[in-house]
Structures are given as structure tokens and as C-alpha cells.
Amino acid sequence: MQFFFEVLIGGLLSGIMYSLVALGFVLIYKASGVFNFAQGAMVYLAALSVVGCMEKGAPLWLALILAFAVMTLFGIATEKFVLRKLVNQPPIALFMATIGLAFFVEGLAPMVFGSDPRALDLGIVDEPIESILESAGMVISKFDLVAAGVAAVLVTSLALFFQYTRIGRALRAVADDHQAALSIGIPLQHIWAIVWGVAGFVALVAGMLWGARNGVQFALTFTALKALPVLILGGFTSVPGAIVGGLIIGASEKLAEIYIPPVMQSLFGGNFGGIEGWFPYVLALLFLLVRPEGLFGERHIDRV
């Protein structure tokens, strides 16, 4: 039982990192209706620019600032050169364009910042928290806890940003109704640029945490892909959905990885590890059959 909780908590904590990536998707989707497949590539780009700048001798704080500048520029360029040119295209065309964008970034970023896997040291050690180990006998990583804390702070500040700043309110207005947003007096294009900037920032945070945990490498983009099933669970437009979805995916994939293979092995023989690789997607697929609008989405009937 103790082991179960250990796995569960570990899963929940790593799930928070999925939530972080998913959050970037939700922000862009809410504000511009674009399903940004390149969010994973953005996480990779952000992490690479940090280690890239540090390799050139920049201290961590400077590297972070530079990386943020890179992400903002990237967001603005994407808006200006790609999305703006596709405004009247069907959503599916925009989606495919972001797949192209993802490839573009995945080719460009390693060319600029180098492609070999590198470690990223944020100064937080990945070791069990001793007090918990002693009192409950469970291994809970210090790093995971810090990561979860960072994610919580980020989510809270984003919520405050949306609630209390003029730009934040405009962003929410765009999500509801483009016309209404115009009446607030902020040009739509600025709003989109800002959203991409914010999404870039979220990608940066996610990239830091993922990169510090697993190393900065191309595989990051696959991990980030798992934000997609998170979104299906949580609903594409819901920030709380992204959080809860991330927790569910994180916990369930870890539990599945521990508990399913032995069962399969006793049935078929052989080794059935690596369930983590597909479990979130299949879970999302099954979930779609039951509740296509997601946990927090609203059912909607096409208007004709």
C-alpha cells in the first residue's frame, strides 16, 4: 500500500509537469482558436536556448532572460509570418501549419544551440526528502516537490494576471468574443502576440523543469506530446482542466507502468514494459468515447 502511494505521489508530481505544457496549449487555444502542436517544440527550444546560452558563458539568470527574449521573438514571428497569413483558413489547416512549425523549430534550434543531450543544473538536487522517508518510509523527490511548487505559483500568477490586469481581461474577452475584445481597444494582433509571449514563458518554465530532470534533449518533444491527452481529458479551453488532466495522466501512467506489465506477463509471457509510452493516449481515446467534451468542457450543439 505504501508503495502504491509512493508511485501515486510520484506520478501526480510528474503530472504537474504535463500540466505545465498543457497550460501553454490552453492559453493559445483560448485566445486564438489555434491548436498549437508546436508547444512541445517550444519547450525544447526554450530549454535549448538556456543551455546554449550557458555554454557560451552566460550565468543562469542571464541565460533565462535571453531565453525568454528568444521565446518572445519566436512567438511574435510566428504570429506575424504564419498565423496572420492563415486567418481565414479552417482550424485544421492552422493545426497542420503548427505541425510544420514544430518541425521547423526542431530543425533550427539544435542547429543554433547544438544537438547533443546536455544536463541543466538549476541547483535543486533530485533526492528523496528525508523527513518523509523517515516518518512514512516513502521516497518523494525533492526536485518533484519544488517543480510542483513552481507550477502552482505559475498557475496562480496566470490566474491573477487574467483576472486583474487589463491585458488579461482582454485576453479572456478574445476567447469569448473577438468583437468584444476589439471594443476594449487592444488590437487583436497585439493580443495574439502577447498570448504567444505568455505561452513562450510557460514553455520556458516547463523546459527548465523537464530539462533539469531528464536532460535537455530531443526526447523532450515526445514528453511534451503527452500534453495532448492531458488536454483531451481536461478540455481544450479550461485552465483547471489542464491541471487536473495532467495529474490524472501523470498518476495513471505511472500506476499502469507498475501494475499492468506483471499481469500481461503472466498471461502472455515476455516483457511488457514501456506502457507509459501509449497509456495516456489510449486513456484519452477511451475517455473521448464517453465524454467528448472533456472533464470541464461544455457540451455544445452545432448551430445551423
Place this chain on the structure above:
Amino acid sequence: MLYREAGQFKTSYAADQQLFPIRQDRIGVLLLLAAAFLAVPGMASEYWFSAILIPFLIFALAALGLNILTGYAGQLSLGSAAFMAVGAYAAYNFQLRVEGIPILVSFALAGLTAAGVGVLFGLPSLRIKGFYLAVATLAAQFFIVWCLTKFPWLSNNSSSGVISAQKVEILGHIFESPREKYLLVLTVVVLMALAARNLVRTSTGRAWMAVRDMDVAASVIGIRLMPTKLLAFAVSSFYCGVAGALYAFCYLGSVEPDGFSLEMSFKILFMIIIGGVGSILGSFLGAAFILLLPIFLDVGLPWLAELFHLPFSTATVSHIQTLVFGALIMFFLIVEPHGLARLWQIAKEKLRLWPFPH
């Protein structure tokens, strides 16, 4: 005035509903087929057959499959490679486990197996659209490849799921040389392309396109959405499945599950975006483009680097390749969403006037 449809008045609806209603198209296609079946086998080298022509035809077939689903029926899939894997492994197992089964029957059954799996993963399309569906098809991509790696029975207990395709024997003749395999693949692909053309110009195709363009209106007209979408998944996966079988039996000879990667699925998607979404010709053009581009880059980039005295590594080539693919996808979606097939059409319209500009 080379390409002129004016003056070709159709005197019956039958004439207007031929496979290729315009005479020049008919002649062009016949010439192309004659070249592919008669001229090419005499001229091409072994390298051309096994490194360019055979993979081109096989990927064109897979792209055609995806185009049926995405281009005609409007259902986006990111799992085409996985359905190819199903085809490859199914054909292998039919050959392995059914005594004396003809290879072509195995291929057909492989297609049907893929179709069945395709329908299974197409079920969510009944309730969701667009990129939701794309995510659901990722499940197929990862799950199928995992199953093929992990269930030893599927690869006859080989390590990490590698299989070696059996001999291709038809009516006592063994297809061994690249030229023979090319002719076999060509025949299969041409027949299936004609069948696809028939499908999309009759009411099956109209039902798919109706669902793609406006699903509510389609159902109001009397199209049942569920069977229509699932049929698109089945037919599309059938095409991918046969392509996968050919990929294993006539191209690589031995394949492993990880070869049918997400990357390959994306490649097939890129083929239809660049070639032309909703165009059979486009599937072929796109496959040629996506397969040839890396070859050009492989040759051209080192040459360019040398010309400008730039440092150069093979890793850079692969990065540039990825970057160029991405850039091209965005470029085509922005500038010519109907892809190369549309450019070809525009060229034909120009030819219609040539040599008189007005």
C-alpha cells in the same frame, strides 16, 4: 493550344463521366503507364528501382490511403505508419501460419486486417472532429507499435519484433530482382489508384466529401455519418495496410516495429499536404517530392558548404532536412493549400492557351 478541352463537347452523360473525361488526360495517363510498365524496366538501374522507384510507389500508396481519409473524408490522422505496420505484420503472419496461401491473398488480408484496426481507432471520430481526432490517432501510432514489439507471437518470437519477409512467389514465379518487385508494386499501386479514383468520383466519394465539408448538411441530406466515416477509416487503412505489406515484402525485406514511427506518419501527412489534400495525383506528386528532397539535400548541401567554405556535419544535414520540411509545410499551407496538384492544374490551364497568351 496543346491542352484543349474546348471543342470536346460531350454528347452523353456517359462520356462526361469517364474515368478521365478530357482526351489529353486520357492520352497522358496511357503514355505514363506505358512508360512505367515498358520503358522504365528496360532503362532504370538497380539503384533506381530499390532506392527510388519502389519506395516512391509504396509511399504514394500510403499517401493515397491517408488522402482518402484526410483529404476526402476530412478526418485527420497521425497514425498512418502504424496501419502500415499492421499490414506488414499481418502479411508476414498469414504467410507464416497459413499453409500455401498465395502472397497476393496475404496482401489483401493484410489490408483487411489493417482496415479492421483502422475502424477500431476510427470509432472516436463519431463524436469528435479535427485535432481531437488527431490526438486519438496518436493512440493508434504508439499502441500498435508497442504491441508489435511486445507480443512475441506477432513476430514469431524474434528479438525486439524484427521480422524477415518471406519470398514473394506468384504462380510459381519468384519475384526476386528489384525490377520484378518494381513491376509487382507498380501493378498493385496502379490498380488501387484506379479503384480510388472510381471511389471518389461516385457516390461513396461524394458522401465522404459532404461529411468533410459540412457534416450537419450531409446528415440532413440523408448521409449516415457513422458508416460513412468508418468506411473512410477502413478504406484508408486498407490502402496503408497493403502499402505496409509491400514495404516489408518488396522494399526492405526485413522490418521492425520501431521503423513505423511517428516520424514516418508525419512524412506521409506531409506528402499529402505538399502534394495536394483531396487529390489522387497529389498523393503521387507529394510522395515523389518528400522522398526526393532529402536525396537532393544530401547531395546538394555538402556541395554548397564546400562552395562557401562552411563547416559541415551529417547531423546538420538532418537538421536542415527537418527545418526545410517544416518550412515547406507552412509555405504550402499559406501560399498553395491545394499543393503541387493545384500547381499542375494551373500549368495545364496555361498550356491550354499556349502558345497564344490570350
Place this chain on the structure above:
Amino acid sequence: MNMKLETLVIDPPAPTRKIGGVILDLQNISLRFGGVKALTDISFDIREHEIRAIIGPNGAGKSSMLNVINGVYHPQEGRIVFRGQERRQMEPHMAATQGIARTFQNIALFKGMTVLDNIMTGRITKMKSTFVEHALWFGRARQEELAHRRKAEEVIDFLEIQHIRKTPVGRLPYGLQKRVELGRALAAEPSMLLLDEPMAGMNVEEKQDMCRFILDVNDQFGTTIVLIEHDMGVVMDISDRVVVLDYGKKIGDGVPDEVKNNEEVIKAYLGAGH
């Protein structure tokens, strides 16, 4: 909205036309979307061969009413009796097979297809051949394609759109698109035709053409027509009976003259600021 009648010159319905018994009976229909009450307790009937108009201000629930009739929306309450048979839940494609066709307020053509293909698609319920026959261009497939092509060409001739049959519909001007959409519905040879604002956004000439087509369809094929239209001139001229909706409630029902003089109707229209 103006209630003047002189905007259009239209021949009144041919007096020879016989209006039959009740073909569709809607009883106490209520439809909600979340908190929005789109339709509240609405009852009216439609007789065979008649032209039945539904009018009312924007958001009154007119389109929702059509959507209920052909199964796109499912009302929470009420009974629908079509040709003597009650149905509660029905999917749109079943309505189509029972002979109900329809056009949409916002044109819902298949944008990527030609005019001819759009109209051929309208005949889909009448086609029997399977996809295997299609793929092989074998058996019934060929005969069927040709037979239905002939029928589609009849519709094209009727609507006088021969010159655009091979044009992708996305490239056509608005007025022609509306006409093609009517063509797609007619191709199904429906016994009941639901038209959602078929003349919206048209100029007087185009409206006259459309009115003529509607009257001809009704007259030549005996098709029952349910028509949503804002132009009172047209409504009063061509319809046999009119239902008036306002805020999802029925506030009037009767022959045009009755409705025109109904206090509540006049108030609703004046009150709505038209």
C-alpha cells in the same frame, strides 16, 4: 420589418392546387439549450401540399423549429406526428429518407465540390450500389451514376443553372449558391421541403426568381413547403398559412390576412423595433 405588400409582383398560387390533410403535427414542442429556452410549448400543423410560412423576429426560434422537424435538434418535450406516426427521437438522415429536405439560413453547401456534385449528393438516399461496386465501377454503380446524373440534370435545367454545373460552389456569388442549395434539396425529390430564409440578402430580381421556383415546385410536384422568410410581401403573397413566433412562443397562426391583423403580432413586430 415592413408589412407593405407592393415590393414584389408575384402570381398568387394556382387555384387548382388541392391542399390535403395534416401531414405533420407538432404538439407542445419545447426545446432548451442550457438555460436558453429556444422553443416553449409550441403546437401547429402542416397540411399536405400547402405553403406554410414561419415568421418572427430574429432569435424567435424559427430555425430551431425547422431543426426539430428534421431531427437536427431533439426537443425536450412534445410530440411530433409525421404521416400519422409519432416519433420522439429521430436522426436527420432518417428525416431525409422519409422525404423531408431542407435548405439552411447560412448556406451549407459542400464548398469543395462542384454544383453538379452537390446536386448529385442530394440524391444519395436513392442510390443503392455499394462502395465495392463503386471502386470496381462495376454492376449497378455505372448504371446508377448515369441514371441519377440524368435526374440531377433535370434539377439543373429546372433552376436554370446549366452554365455553372462544373463550377466549385465556393466560387459562386451568394444568390446562385442559394439556388444551388435549393437544387440539392430538390434533387432528393422530397415530399416536404423546409426553406430557412431562402431569399435573405437577395435583390428584388433574385427574390422574384426564387419565389417563382418555390411556387413551381409546390405546383408541379405538389411538394409541401415550410418557409421561413422575413419579407412580409413575399410571405403574405405566397403562403397559405402563417405561424408567428416570438421569443420561442407561438403568438399567431392562420391565413395571411388573419395574421396580419392579429393584435399580438403587430405588437411583437412594433415592439421588436422593426
